[in-house]
Amino acid sequence: MKYNEISHFSHPQHLLKFDFTEVPFKCDGCKEVGIGSHYRCSYCDFDLHVHCAIPSLSIYHPFYTKCSFQFFSRPPGDTPRYCNACEKDITGFVYHCKSCGFDLHPCCAKLPMVLDDGEVKLQLYRKVRAACHRCGRKGRSWSYRSGCKQYNLHVACVREMLVENWHELYFGNGKGSSTRNLETRLPSLKNTLQTPHKRSKGKVKKCCEMAGLALQSVISAVLGDPTTLIAGVIGTLMSRA
DSSP, X not given: XXXXXXXXXXXTTSOEEEEEEEEEEEXXXXXOEEEEEEEEETTTTEEEEHHHHSOOSEEEETTEEEEEEEEESSOSSSSOOBOTTTOOBOOSOEEXXXXXXXXXXXXXXXXXXXXXXXXXXXXXXXXXXXXXXXXOOXXXXXXXXXXXXXXXXXXXXXXXXXXXXXXXXXXXXXXXXXXXXXHTTSOOOTTTOOOOTTSOHHHHHHHHHHHHHHHHXXXXXXXXXXXXXXXXXXXXXXXXX
């Protein structure tokens, strides 16, 4: 459920208002990148993913049937922790299972099990034996796989792509950077696909287009707003890169 305004323990000074942006922001809760729907304090330049702004006190995940994940505002204990979904470090809000020691970023914990934009249907798997289109490796982190089983994308790889492409944008130019700056930094699968030499140019082009659609959907979900609108925005920017 979404509200127009909320109060939040991490920012008691002001109410946070529901907002929407096409420019990436850094969530002040989980410390990860976001885009689209979020809660914001414009006075303090404070932003939260929807999943971080309105967390569940405890959750269960179908990948870990014996686990009960509790919400924490900071990683428990003194040992460095990482997310079991995307393999990135945990530095802020987290869902933690005390019995198993597993950790999940709030947005990773709420990743849709199925992404379907009408063109490409992707299923979330804990592990996929097929190689990832981004890194070429098998296994590793959670992955989204297309129904046709031709496209596989590690959640970890998408996270890495976002960090690689947006670190300079966010830290170099600040949160107010224009969308035009973003256009040249969005990740693309143009040079990462491996297609058989026997395929016709038309089939290769179609393959790349479908993989691009798959990437758009996964990026949207990883950023905390798996909506068709955001996928379309990302698709437009990717086509210009």
